[in-house]
Amino acid sequence: MKQIFMDYANATPCDSRVLEAMLPYFIEKFGNPSSHIITKGNEALSALDNSRKIVADFIGAKFEEIIFTSGATEANNLALKGYAFANQHRGKHIITTEIEHFSITSPLRTLERLFGFEVTYLPVDSFGFVSPDELKKSLRNETILVSIQLANNEIGTVQDLKELISVVKENSSAVFHSDATAGCGFIDINVSELNIDLLTLSPTSLYGPKGVGALFVKNGLVLQPLIEGGFQEGGLRSGTENLPAIVGFAKACELGKIEMSDRCNYLKPLRNRLWEGIEKNIDFVHFTGHPEKRLPNNVSFWIEFAEGESLLLMLNYMGVMASSGSACSSNLRGKSEDDLVASPVLTAIGVPKDICTGSLTFSLGMSNTIEEIDYVLQIFPGIVNRLWQMSPFYLDKIKGHTPKLTKVDK
Amino acid sequence: MADAQGPYSPKVMEHFLNPKNMGEIPDASGIGEVGNPSCGDVMRLYLKINENEIIEDAKFMTFGCGAAIASSSMVTEMIKGKTIEEALKVTNETVAEALGGLPPSKIHCSVLAQQAIEAAIKDYREKKAKK
Ligand code: FES
Numbered sequence: 135m136k137q138i139f140m141d142y143a144n145a146t147p148c149d150s151r152v153l154e155a156m157l158p159y160f161i162e163k164f165g166n167p168s169s170h171i172i173t174k175g176n177e178a179l180s181a182l183d184n185s186r187k188i189v190a191d192f193i194g195a196k197f198e199e200i201i202f203t204s205g206a207t208e209a210n211n212l213a214l215k216g217y218a219f220a221n222q223h224r225g226k227h228i229i230t231t232e233i234e235h236f237s238i239t240s241p242l243r244t245l246e247r248l249f250g251f252e253v254t255y256l257p258v259d260s261f262g263f264v265s266p267d268e269l270k271k272s273l274r275n276e277t278i279l280v281s282i283q284l285a286n287n288e289i290g291t292v293q294d295l296k297e298l299i300s301v302v303k304e305n306s307s308a309v310f311h312s313d314a315t316a317g318c319g320f321i322d323i324n325v326s327e328l329n330i331d332l333l334t335l336s337p338t339s340l341y342g343p344k345g346v347g348a349l350f351v352k353n354g355l356v357l358q359p360l361i362e363g364g365f366q367e368g369g370l371r372s373g374t375e376n377l378p379a380i381v382g383f384a385k386a387c388e389l390g391k392i393e394m395s396d397r398c399n400y401l402k403p404l405r406n407r408l409w410e411g412i413e414k415n416i417d418f419v420h421f422t423g424h425p426e427k428r429l430p431n432n433v434s435f436w437i438e439f440a441e442g443e444s445l446l447l448m449l450n451y452m453g454v455m456a457s458s459g460s461a462c463s464s465n466l467r468g469k470s471e472d473d474l475v476a477s478p479v480l481t482a483i484g485v486p487k488d489i490c491t492g493s494l495t496f497s498l499g500m501s502n503t504i505e506e507i508d509y510v511l512q513i514f515p516g517i518v519n520r521l522w523q524m525s526p527f528y529l530d531k532i533k534g535h536t537p538k539l540t541k542v543d544k
Numbered sequence: 545m546a547d548a549q550g551p552y553s554p555k556v557m558e559h560f561l562n563p564k565n566m567g568e569i570p571d572a573s574g575i576g577e578v579g580n581p582s583c584g585d586v587m588r589l590y591l592k593i594n595e596n597e598i599i600e601d602a603k604f605m606t607f608g609c610g611a612a613i614a615s616s617s618m619v620t621e622m623i624k625g626k627t628i629e630e631a632l633k634v635t636n637e638t639v640a641e642a643l644g645g646l647p648p649s650k651i652h653c654s655v656l657a658q659q660a661i662e663a664a665i666k667d668y669r670e671k672k673a674k675k
Contacts, residue, residue, distance in 0.1 A: 441585065450550065462583045474583060491584050529605055
């Protein structure tokens, strides 16, 4: 059976040009950049420098402002914990939102629990937007850091970072961090235009390798390193650099920059076709995220009376791979049912808790075609209907009683 | 362990993709509806019980994950033809075992099936007492 991958928000394949750029650094140019007195090391260091320059250019940063990490998760941890630890004398209040990735909320919970920080989790509206007024009101004298994502990989909404940053800058001395992981493949970022202080990047949406990311740290900011050792990355991130991945990351940024608008132009009509097809052919669908201010490759929604994991399994059985924010599908590798958590993003935008289990995200990529979209549109209504036929809620609905839906207390 | 089948055993997938006894029994002798607060899932079990207290027919409707649907399907197969006393001995472990095992985080979905039997038989007994 054909395999149709529509989960590019969670993984992109390496572009063959990226892979090609990486290959020499596994065998031939295997040197350690820290041993740059010797030829092999020096060869590695110049590749590292060159990569750093390319990644810096990608977001309009300076060479020394890019710190390579093992991925976006580590970059987020470094930004939050690293900044909080080094600047706690200035205050212990941090602001973030209810729709951040776990690599933002988990370190923040640790800062609250173990280190006496206070964190404000800003609510979002039904599209997933943070309100600039709400943000302004939550700023305090002791607020040292605000962290708000660029785009949401689940519901696709893209924040107006420029406005949010200027609210923070005009009304406080807090620094601004953004996790741009989900957006950086589609949205042109310029750190000096944005006036941002810390920014997390990874090649996840850029057809680069896994196991690498970067944190932009504006010159002059002081961070406490989380991983200490041999002083690599300006002392902010010790450990021999993952050079093949870094070279691949840089190549992915270089290509991403050149091809960004072409990619968006390719993906958007496909996305719209899928969106419109679902809207037209399936009842009880609720699209999530903002209709326009959203990632060009993302279609997200939830369906009443069907559960997300079942939808995923049936789609997968038919060769189509997507993702879901349902509790049931959340942590199959977990040790117990306590490891299953519904996506906080969906509850934050007001999806009733007991039905956000019917959530699905299709995130498209450059290898998807119109034929694939049409195939999905052809099989999907049948899948949904099959699950409805099993669902006691649907039975009640068509028999006339409206099933009771638990409202989210907001 | 993850393998080419995904997170579930072939038996689970078989029952998920082709569930047995799905649907309603309009004149059911007992109906049990149980839910799962952790994920909002619901299983409704319909039983047709004869005068000898033998389960002649069992059908289910389930809103839930693959494991919940497969457990529902399996449990209806397991209790059909049994007396209600025998049916009450079916545990979530026996359901999970018959399905070739469930991932640890999904054991509670088979608990749903066990509870549904209990609820449906309770409903049957209550209805009978009222007659
Ligand atoms: S019913 Fe929710 S995890 Fe199985």
